[in-house]
Amino acid sequence: MKKIILIICLMFCIIVPVYAKENKLYFTESDDRIYYDGQLFDEDVFMKHIDMLPGDKYTDELIIENGTKTTYKLYFKVDPKDNGEESLEFLENIYMKISLDGETIYEGNTTGINNTDDSINLQNAILLGEFTPSRTSKLVVETKLSEDYDNVDYNDFSYVDWSFYAQYDDEEPHETIVSPDTM
DSSP states (O other), rough: OOEEEEEOOOOSSSOOOOOOOOOOEEEETTTTTEEBGGGOOTTTTBBSSSSOTTTOOEEEEEEEEEEESSSSEEEEEEOOOOOOOOHHHHHHHHEEEEEETTTEEEETTSSSOOOOOTBTTTTTTTEEEEOOOEEEEEEEEEEEETTTTOTTTOOOOOOOEEEEEEEEESSSSOEEOOOOOOO
């Protein structure tokens, strides 16, 4: 089994305005390595919001497409960055619902730990599914800052890295960190 790991750090930052643009995570391969086309993903758009107030809601979409000739399993995880106690409190007060092709895969706070079901923890990689060649899926992320959040003095950055991992099943396992194709 050949295991190729694709790590894409999508910063979830609460200080930059949202622009209307489709984001796509388009995978290609070359020399037995998998890449994503960095020109189709705009990190200044996806999951970046400014001036969130209690009760504010946002919806972000990410198109995921397998442009390779290989079927692989796609995994996903989040990694909240250690930005201090206030940052963690803020992230814990943002409700997040993630759906893939209309099916809910996670409901909980943006730290990735589901408050209602201990079996789901996005800080551990979860399987999104098997991506056959040409498969296209839509990942929809809905976020809302809790009405109970009362730290109105917090106005700093809060980050959560999003990572995607692709695994081929037909060869011996080995890990390869993959970067964007920026050509």
